[in-house]
Amino acid sequence: MKTSTLAKSAFLSISRNKTRSFLTMLGVVIGVLSVILLTSIGNGLTVFVEKQFEDLGSNLLIVTPGEIVNSEGGFDQQGAALSFATSKLTISDGEALERAGYPITMAVPLTGSNGEARTSVGKRTGMVVGTTPGYSLVRNTKAAKGRFLNESDLAGNRKVVVIGSKIADKLFPTSNPVGQLITLNKLRFEVIGVAEAKAAGSFGGPDIDSFMYVPISTAKIALGVDKVMEIMVQSATKEALPRTRSLIESTLVKRMDAEDFSITDQSEILKTIQTILGVLTTGLTGIAAISLVVGGIGIMNIMLVAVSERTKEIGLRKALGATPNNILIQFLIESAVISTVGGLIGILLGILGSLAITSFFPATPKMSSILLAFAVSLGTGIVFGVYPAKKAAALSPIEALRYE
Amino acid sequence: MRVIMSTPKNKSHNPAVLTVTHITKSYELGDQTLEILKDISLTIRQGELVAIVGPSGSGKSTLMHIMGLLDSQTTGKVELAGHDASSLTEVEAAGLRNKYIGFIFQQFNLLSRTSALENVLLPTIYNGDVTGKAAYATKLLTDLGLGERLGNYPNQLSGGQQQRVAIARALINDPAVIFADEPTGNLDSKSGHEVVEILKKLNADGRTIVIVTHDLELAKMAHRTINIFDGQVVSDLLAQAGTNK
Numbered sequence: 001m002k003t004s005t006l007a008k009s010a011f012l013s014i015s016r017n018k019t020r021s022f023l024t025m026l027g028v029v030i031g032v033l034s035v036i037l038l039t040s041i042g043n044g045l046t047v048f049v050e051k052q053f054e055d056l057g058s059n060l061l062i063v064t065p066g067e068i069v070n071s072e073g074g075f076d077q078q079g080a081a082l083s084f085a086t087s088k089l090t091i092s093d094g095e096a097l098e099r100a101g102y103p104i105t106m107a108v109p110l111t112g113s114n115g116e117a118r119t120s121v122g123k124r125t126g127m128v129v130g131t132t133p134g135y136s137l138v139r140n141t142k143a144a145k146g147r148f149l150n151e152s153d154l155a156g157n158r159k160v161v162v163i164g165s166k167i168a169d170k171l172f173p174t175s176n177p178v179g180q181l182i183t184l185n186k187l188r189f190e191v192i193g194v195a196e197a198k199a200a201g202s203f204g205g206p207d208i209d210s211f212m213y214v215p216i217s218t219a220k221i222a223l224g225v226d227k228v229m230e231i232m233v234q235s236a237t238k239e240a241l242p243r244t245r246s247l248i249e250s251t252l253v254k255r256m257d258a259e260d261f262s263i264t265d266q267s268e269i270l271k272t273i274q275t276i277l278g279v280l281t282t283g284l285t286g287i288a289a290i291s292l293v294v295g296g297i298g299i300m301n302i303m304l305v306a307v308s309e310r311t312k313e314i315g316l317r318k319a320l321g322a323t324p325n326n327i328l329i330q331f332l333i334e335s336a337v338i339s340t341v342g343g344l345i346g347i348l349l350g351i352l353g354s355l356a357i358t359s360f361f362p363a364t365p366k367m368s369s370i371l372l373a374f375a376v377s378l379g380t381g382i383v384f385g386v387y388p389a390k391k392a393a394a395l396s397p398i399e400a401l402r403y404e
Numbered sequence: 405m406r407v408i409m410s411t412p413k414n415k416s417h418n419p420a421v422l423t424v425t426h427i428t429k430s431y432e433l434g435d436q437t438l439e440i441l442k443d444i445s446l447t448i449r450q451g452e453l454v455a456i457v458g459p460s461g462s463g464k465s466t467l468m469h470i471m472g473l474l475d476s477q478t479t480g481k482v483e484l485a486g487h488d489a490s491s492l493t494e495v496e497a498a499g500l501r502n503k504y505i506g507f508i509f510q511q512f513n514l515l516s517r518t519s520a521l522e523n524v525l526l527p528t529i530y531n532g533d534v535t536g537k538a539a540y541a542t543k544l545l546t547d548l549g550l551g552e553r554l555g556n557y558p559n560q561l562s563g564g565q566q567q568r569v570a571i572a573r574a575l576i577n578d579p580a581v582i583f584a585d586e587p588t589g590n591l592d593s594k595s596g597h598e599v600v601e602i603l604k605k606l607n608a609d610g611r612t613i614v615i616v617t618h619d620l621e622l623a624k625m626a627h628r629t630i631n632i633f634d635g636q637v638v639s640d641l642l643a644q645a646g647t648n649k
Contacts, residue, residue: 005529016517316513319474320573321502321530323495397474401513 006326010334013306024302025342027295028380032346032373033353034288039369040354042281044362046274053270059238060138061245062264063097063231063252065089088260089228091216093252094132097233100251103240108134108232111216113225117167118183124170126210128184130219138232141213146178146193153192154215159222161189162213165197184212187222241265285369289376295342296380303335303388314392315400324393331392335385336378343377415627416642418449420483421580421612422471427480429466429635440466441477442635448581448614453607455615455626463635465585468616472505472583473497485580502530506574510586512566514558514573520545521554524572537576544572548602564595571602581612588622600625 014021065087094109108131115128135141136148143162153160161184168177177191198208220226235244245263252261307314314327347370354363429441440463448454448471458464469475470482473489474497482489485504492500514523524541528534545554548568558566567587574582584603588596604625607613615626623629624643631639 005534012517312513313515316509316515317526317530318498319472319501319507320527321498321577323498323530325495326498326530398469401474401509 006330006333007337009330010337013310013334014337017306020302021338024298024338025345027298028292028339028342028377029295029346029349031288031292031295031380032343032377033350034291035285035373035376036347036350036365036369037353037363038284038288039281040350040363040365041357041361042277042284043366043369044354044358044364046277046281047364048362049273049277050270053266054140059235059241060266061233061235061241061248062266063089063093063233063248064262064264065228065230066260066262087227087229088256089231090226091220091228093228093255094231096255097231097248097251100247103236103244104233104247105236106134106138106232106234108132108138108234109216109228110135110230110232111219111225111227112229113219113223115185115212115223117161117163117171117212119171119180121171121173124167124210126164126167126207126212128212128214128219128223128225130214130216130223130225132216134234135213135232138234141198142196143193144196145176146191148193148195149213149215154217157217157221158215159187159189159218160192160214162193162195163191164195164207164209164211166207166209167212168194184214185223189214238267241267292376292380295377296339296384299335299339299381300384300388302338303331303385304391306334307331307388307392310392311395311400311403314395315397315403318395318397319401327395328389328393331389332382332385335388336381339377339381339384340374343374343380346377347373415449415452418451420447421450421452421485422446422448423481423483424467424471424477425481425483427467427470427477427482429463429470429475430478440635441470444480444632444635444637446471446630446637446640448612450580450612451607451610452628453604453613453615453626455617455623455629456632457617457620457623457629458632459618462632464616464618464632467632468583468585468614471581471614472507473501498530502527503577504580506577506579506582508567508570508574508582508584508587510589512558512563512570512590514566514569516559517557519555519557520550520561520569520572523558523569524576526573527577531577541572541576544575545569548572562595563591564598567591567595567599568602571599571606575606575611581614582606584613584615586617586619587615588619589617596622 089109091109094107097104097107111130113128114125116123116125129135131149132154133149133151136143142148144165146162148162149160152158161182163171163177163182171177171182172180177194180191181188182191183189195209195211195213214223233244233248235241245265248263249258317327350373351365351370354365357363423446425445427441427444428439431438431440444467456464456467466475470477473482473484473492476491480490484500487500489497489500515526521538521541524545525534525537528537542551542554545551548571550565550568550572553561553565558569561569587603588599591599600622603613603615615622617623626643628640628642630637
């Protein structure tokens with residue numbers, strides 16, 4: 001007996017009861033749809049977070065003032081706020097770290113203060129970041145227009161600024177900002193570049209696109225900001241990160257107390273977030289999978305109805321030479337087709353749904369979860385089809401033929 | 405038992421197609437044993453047109469089910485087309501039914517939303533010869549006057565036409581014996597008469613046919629009438645020349 005014949009008869013009986021088949025499929029459709037949507041969202045969040053960390057630069061260790069890790073090992077917000085106010089980190093600590101040599105390739109100190117930028121068009125507030133040219137490298141921040149800070153800006157304490165894209169849009173809506181002047185905290189600064197826009201910040205986190213970068217020397221002299229918020233230290237390789245960390249410690253301990261600074265490894269934070277997101281995604285997907293099971297029970301229910309409705313047909317087929325296995329396979333194919341078609345519809349809707357929400361929420365469908373959802377829906381049809389199919393196969397032909 | 409020899413319709417020397425020997429069938433009902441068939445022995449020979457008659461509850465349907473390998477006897481022996489069919493597995497019985505037996509039912513039992521042609525081909529999907537038999541199915545339906553109706557669904561056919569589709573289905577695998585269970589029971593007299601003529605014609609072409617009926621008029625067409633009562637054969641008569649129509 002050919003499978004194609006069986007498949008044909010399965011499609012035939014599904015098309016005989018279009019409404020019922022559709023409603024049965026709906027359970028699987030919703031199950032697969034929610035599995036795909038949730039895995040897409042989980043995957044999208046992971047990709048988003050990874051991208052954000054990438055934007056922040058790679059192989060970075062961040063030295064911050066004071067203790068920002070509390071006694072339980074968590075982030076101590078109060079302590080951190082206090083630390084920034086009483087920071088003992090200085091620009092020369094940054095220079096000392098850079099001189100420490102391999103595996104430290106670069107040490108970039110940052111100062112920060114809020115500032116208000118004005119032009120004749122309007123004003124906009126943002127973070128004024130005092131830093132060195134190395135910032136461009138460690139934070140992957142390039143100038144979309146003009147250039148980033150350079151060594152002579154730093155050496156000359158020049159009043160130059162690289163503005164974030166949002167500042168540029170606000171203050172220079174129609175003209176090219178490069179070469180123009182802005183007033184920053186009542187002082188005149190020349191715009192030398194516009195930093196390229198970063199998506200990060202749209203979804204929590206600092207509003208990087210409203211940053212204004214000035215030479216750290218200028219920030220100290222002209223703006224009076226000399227508290228270093230952090231020093232970003234780049235390691236030569238990912239593998240050398242532990243060595244970099246101990247080199248930072250040994251360098252800084254000579255200059256201050258051990259509790260006056262903390263070192264944070266971005267890759268560790270990323271790893272933790274990835275783990276949390278992974279667990280969250282798995283958990284949510286598991287909950288969504290319950291609806292697949294419910295869909296499967298729907299299939300079983302409908303197949304049981306189909307078996308008792310078609311008792312006479314089963315009896316006839318047996319009388320004409322169908323073996324129990326022929327009947328079993330016929331009904332199994334039927335439930336598998338219902339669940340597979342339902343699964344395919346669910347996958348399609350899941351992908352469309354993911355695409356629909358990407359504009360306001362990061363959702364990226366994953367091929368592996370699509371394949372998994374397909375396999376699970378096919379499996380659902382087979383697993384939940386077995387009982388009704390066995391029932392059909394076990395019918396006695398005479399009893400079945402007599403059935404009215 | 406009265407036996408009339410040497411009529412033109414007498415096939416008593418033809419080879420046996422189906423033999424049942426000392427068949428019994430009983431059910432346990434609580435502590436009672438219900439005996440449906442009590443020691444029946446019969447031989448159906450090639451080319452015979454046999455009517456099995458008896459009132460409701462006489463056991464004639466059970467006998468047909470056992471002879472048609474749809475049911476199994478409690479004791480006794482069944483031999484079909486040279487095969488010992490006394491104790492078969494379900495799969496073996498299905499295979500022998502498919503190959504050697506054709507069924508015609510009172511209710512026609514056609515699959516709905518399935519064309520006449522596909523209904524006729526239904527038995528062939530269980531021996532994997534659907535494509536090989538398509539031309540033969542068309543010929544059978546055409547011979548039965550349904551050449552224009554191949555693609556019609558059962559609900560587009562009259563009762564008589566539906567029964568003719570069922571007859572074609574019974575013939576598709578060229579069975580050794582055809583069982584017709586009250587084949588005219590659901591038909592008006594005109595269609596019923598047509599079906600009778602078809603069965604007679606098929607028999608004249610050499611087909612072995614067993615009709616199970618309680619309709620004595622229908623039984624008259626047979627060459628041999630086996631009367632079952634209370635689970636036993638009470639008479640097994642060959643028709644005299646000229647008495648059957």
